[in-house]
Amino acid sequence: MEIEVKNLSMSFEINGSHLPVLENISFSVAEGEFLTIIGPSGCGKSTILNILAGFITPEIGAIYLDGQRVKNLQQVTAYMVQKDLLLPWRTVLSNTILAPELRGEDIKRAREEASNLLENFGLTGFLNSYPSELSGGMRQRVALARTLMFKRPLLLLDEPFGALDAMTRFVLQNLLIKVWQKYKKTVIFVTHDIDEALLLSDRIIVLSARPARIKSIYTLKSERPRDLASLVKLKKEIFDELKEEMERVFSNGKI
Amino acid sequence: MGKYKKSGILILIILLIWEIGVRVSHVPYYVLPAPSKILITVVTQSPLLLKHSFYTLTEMVLGFLLAFTTGSLLAFFMFKYPSVEQAFYPIIIGSQSIPVFAIAPLLVLWFGYGLNSKIVMTALIVFFPITVNTLEGLKSADPDVVKLFKLMGASDYQILKKVRIPAALPFILTGSKIGISVSTIGAVIGEWVGSKYGLGYLMLHANAQLKVDLIFAAIFYLTLMGVGLFSIVSLSEKLLMPWKRR
Numbered sequence: 380m381e382i383e384v385k386n387l388s389m390s391f392e393i394n395g396s397h398l399p400v401l402e403n404i405s406f407s408v409a410e411g412e413f414l415t416i417i418g419p420s421g422c423g424k425s426t427i428l429n430i431l432a433g434f435i436t437p438e439i440g441a442i443y444l445d446g447q448r449v450k451n452l453q454q455v456t457a458y459m460v461q462k463d464l465l466l467p468w469r470t471v472l473s474n475t476i477l478a479p480e481l482r483g484e485d486i487k488r489a490r491e492e493a494s495n496l497l498e499n500f501g502l503t504g505f506l507n508s509y510p511s512e513l514s515g516g517m518r519q520r521v522a523l524a525r526t527l528m529f530k531r532p533l534l535l536l537d538e539p540f541g542a543l544d545a546m547t548r549f550v551l552q553n554l555l556i557k558v559w560q561k562y563k564k565t566v567i568f569v570t571h572d573i574d575e576a577l578l579l580s581d582r583i584i585v586l587s588a589r590p591a592r593i594k595s596i597y598t599l600k601s602e603r604p605r606d607l608a609s610l611v612k613l614k615k616e617i618f619d620e621l622k623e624e625m626e627r628v629f630s631n632g633k634i
Numbered sequence: 635m636g637k638y639k640k641s642g643i644l645i646l647i648i649l650l651i652w653e654i655g656v657r658v659s660h661v662p663y664y665v666l667p668a669p670s671k672i673l674i675t676v677v678t679q680s681p682l683l684l685k686h687s688f689y690t691l692t693e694m695v696l697g698f699l700l701a702f703t704t705g706s707l708l709a710f711f712m713f714k715y716p717s718v719e720q721a722f723y724p725i726i727i728g729s730q731s732i733p734v735f736a737i738a739p740l741l742v743l744w745f746g747y748g749l750n751s752k753i754v755m756t757a758l759i760v761f762f763p764i765t766v767n768t769l770e771g772l773k774s775a776d777p778d779v780v781k782l783f784k785l786m787g788a789s790d791y792q793i794l795k796k797v798r799i800p801a802a803l804p805f806i807l808t809g810s811k812i813g814i815s816v817s818t819i820g821a822v823i824g825e826w827v828g829s830k831y832g833l834g835y836l837m838l839h840a841n842a843q844l845k846v847d848l849i850f851a852a853i854f855y856l857t858l859m860g861v862g863l864f865s866i867v868s869l870s871e872k873l874l875m876p877w878k879r880r
Contacts (some may be wrong), residue, residue: 434781453785464779468800468877481788481796509877529786 380445380455380532380565382408382431387440389426390590399590400426404440406584406593408565415568415576417617418586419624424569427591428535431567432456457529461541463522465510471497471521472506478529489528496524500554516547520554527562534559536568540575552578556603573617577610578603585617588624595620667847675847676854682836687855689831693749693821694863697756698814705761706806709768713798719769730762734823742828752829756820760813764806771805772798804878807871814863818856 389401400423408414418424429435431442433451442449457478465474472493479489497506500520510518519539526534539555540548556579559566570576576583583597597613599605607614649669655661656668663671676683712719738755745751775798783793825834833852840848872878 432785434785456785458782458785460778462776462778464776464782466779466797466800468803468875478786481783481786481792511877 380410381443382452382533382565383443383446384427384431385441385443387427387430387437389423389430389435389437389439401430401437402590402592404591404593406596408567411563411565413559413566413568413579413581415570415580415583416586417570417573417576417583417621418591419588419621419628420571422586422589422624423591424571424586425537428458428537428567428569432458432535452533452535455531455533456535457526457531457533458535458537459522459526459539460537461539463510463515463518465518465521465525467510470507470509471502471513474510474521475524475528477525493524493528496527497521500524514547515543516551519543519547519551523551523555523558527558532565534564534566534568536566538570539568541570541572548575553604555579560603573614573621574607576617577607577614578605583617585620588628594624664844664846667850671847672850672854675851679848679851683833683851683855686831686833686836686852687859689749690818690821690825690833690856691859693752693756693824693832694814694817694859696749697753697820698760698810698817698863700753701757701760701764701813702810704757705764705809706768709765709772712765712769713772723769726762726765734759734820738823738827741824747828747830751827752821752824752832755824756817759816759820763812763816764809767805767809767812768802771802771809774805775801803875804871807867807874810867811864811871814867815860817863818860822856 384407385405387401387404388399390397390399392398404427406414416424416427426435430437430440431452433453433456436450442451444452444455466477469477472490475493475497476486476489480486494506497503497520500523502517502520502524505513505517510521513521519542523539536555540551543551552575558564568576568579577599580599583599585594585597586592587594597617599610599613601609653668653670656666667675708722712722734755737758741751741755745754779797780793783797788796821832822834822837825832826838829835833856837849837852840846840852
């Protein structure tokens with residue numbers, strides 16, 4: 380599965396004024412690649428994911444899936460965001476099997492598979508608990524299990540660990556890498572955390588401040604699990620780029 | 635039952651002050667009877683009170699069910715079709731400023747002296763909290779969850795059944811609790827305006843004969859029914875929403 384995004388442009392009408400959000404965004408994602416999009420907050424990172432998932436339609440631009448032009452990537456996409464979006468009235472197990480249930484698949488088999496997955500994610504003993512009984516990290520692990528049960532090759536992850544404390548986030552980042560390697564998923568990951576991008580990605584796209592353009596692209600070759608200490612130079616480079624963008628916004632008095 | 639202990643003690647204290655107050659001040663029993671006298675009436679007149687209670691209870695329950703059905707259906711259509719909401723919602727809000735007393739005689743005129751006018755009366759009062767809360771509840775589903783469901787390929791029906799209705803449930807039950815609590819008002823007012831049965835009728839009758847102890851006994855039965863019905867709704871809340879229980 381190969382994805383190509385060409386010349387995406389998008390603007391919103393807010394209170395009658397025209398607000399350009401994306402400007403000529405083009406990139407491609409190879410099968411099995413872990414691509415991270417990083418940018419200053421409010422730059423339009425999530426808008427890109429929302430376009431790919433089919434929640435909004437871009438004004439200009441085209442999306443190609445294996446060379447075929449498609450409207451969006453909804454059919455191949457599983458999606459996870461910062462909020463866990465677990466249904467409070469369903470147990471952990473029942474939340475996890477949502478996608479197969481909605482598709483009308485065999486519930487018993489889905490339950491078995493989800494149980495195994497949840498146990499591998501360290502949730503043994505919590506299968507019949509309600510989300511309100513879990514910690515934030517556990518809830519996000521359930522959300523990741525639910526995302527995998529979509530059984531779709533592309534994972535669109537929009538700051539999935541953004542609301543977690545540093546330690547829990549680190550654990551979940553490692554879990555995500557293992558999952559990505561084991562299930563051979565293609566990942567497009569949005570974050571504003573440089574460390575997270577460095578630990579996880581094959582490639583990092585740095586976006587400018589709004590309207591977002593692609594400012595630069597970094598390729599990372601080192602084996603995972605990675606040691607941040609060895610990536611200090613790269614971190615400084617990306618940090619300076621983002622800082623420059625933030626300063627540009629501040630000097631324009633937009634914030 | 636431990637959580638009701640403090641209310642129980644408070645009620646006992648009030649009754650005690652009442653009892654002593656009446657005995658010390660020699661207020662005539664046809665103005666304010668002592669609780670002990672009311673209690674005697676509650677027990678000795680129980681066949682009469684139970685007969686009329688049953689009639690009032692029927693009005694309350696049927697009125698509530700009528701309001702629940704029409705209210706939740708209207709809320710659903712208001713949710714589904716914004717033009718229905720725009721048309722109905724202001725009228726529903728506005729209708730609340732009409733005092734129920736004012737229309738009670740009309741209802742008797744239209745629906746007769748019997749059970750029907752009281753059921754409609756009760757339904758009119760119960761309708762408002764149920765409709766408004768159900769609409770609020772249907773709207774309360776997280777739009778991001780709905781987005782996620784759409785991405786999973788869910789149909790509108792699946793989203794309604796698996797997201798919107800469960801999300802609305804706490805609201806519907808809150809509306810029902812308020813509704814069942816005020817259902818006594820509709821039933822009693824309906825009976826005051828024109829009836830030959832029911833606790834409201836009994837109270838009017840007792841008032842005319844200066845049987846104030848019987849009025850209080852009727853209020854006692856009315857309260858008991860109100861609390862009883864409220865407890866049933868509360869219990870169904872616990873059964874329907876096990877995720878809130880733990």
